[in-house]
Structures are given as C-alpha cells and as structure tokens.
Amino acid sequence: MTEYSPRLFSADAEIEHLGEGLLACTLPREAWTHEAHLAATTYLLLRRLDIHLDAELPSIIRRFNKSVGGVNSDTEGYHETITRSFLHGVRLFLERADTSEPLHMLxxxxxxxxxxxxxxxxxxxxxxxxxxxxxxxxHVPPDLAVMH
Known part of the structure; x- marks a missing residue:
C-alpha cells in the first residue's frame, strides 16, 4: 500500500459545503478530491436522508462531472465499482463510529x-x-477478498 496523508477538515461547514456543492454542482473541479468524495458521501448518508444513495449517487456524480467539464466514459469520470466500494466502506466505518461526534471529526x-x-x-x-x-x-464483485 502507498503512503497516504489525507487532507483533514477543521469544521462541519466544510463538509456540508462539499455535500451540498456536489448536489448543486457548484463546487470547482479542483475541490472534488478523494477527501471530498468521502466527506460528501458521509454527509449525504448522515444528513440527507431524503436521498437514496444506492439509487442516486451514480447520477449525482455523473452530473457533477459534466458540470465541471468532465467526461463520463470508459476511461475517465464516473467509476461504478470504485464508487460502490467506497460507499460500502463509508457505511462499514459508520456502523462502528460514534455518529454523535461533530461531522468533521467523524x-x-x-x-x-x-x-x-x-x-x-x-x-x-x-x-x-x-x-x-x-x-x-x-459494479463487479471483488476478485481477491470479500469486502468487510
């Protein structure tokens, strides 16, 4: 595995901005980082219960990608298996986490x-x-190990 030093957040408002900015397609392309993906997903799972992420997240991300000039193709843009994997991972994390903590700390x-x-x-x-x-x-099933 490679070395990984994520950009951390200092306030809940940053997370809310990413989640709502994703939905409204108002984030600049450069703001859509790995950390932003996971922060927005966490926000949507915990704070936007009106959105059924299993059904809606693919179109939300595709729409955002197009809004910033991106392309959703066989080589770039939206990736179903990676999206589903991280959605599953965020849910696994939240099952074990204290979700009463401030959102940015979570x-x-x-x-x-x-x-x-x-x-x-x-x-x-x-x-x-x-x-x-x-x-x-x-979404394709894993070929090395079961996700847990």
Missing part, C-alpha cells in the same frame, strides 16, 4: 481509517479488474 477519523485510504479497494480487487472498463461501467 470524517477525519474515516479518512485516517483503512476505509478512507485511496487504495482501500485494492485490498479486495486486483488492479487489472478494478481499472477495467467493465468495473468502470458496472
């Missing part, structure tokens, strides 16, 4: 946990499968 704990690492899906997927066109288009 997200920071997630980011320094195994589930918050950029390479977390590679514990379960070979690089070849994870970065395949099939895995980008559809």
């Amino acid at each position: 997200v920071n704990e997630l980011l320094i946990s195994p589930m918050g690492r950029r390479d977390w899906p590679l514990r379960f997927y070979s690089r070849e499968l994870l970065f395949s066109v099939e895995a980008r288009r559809w």
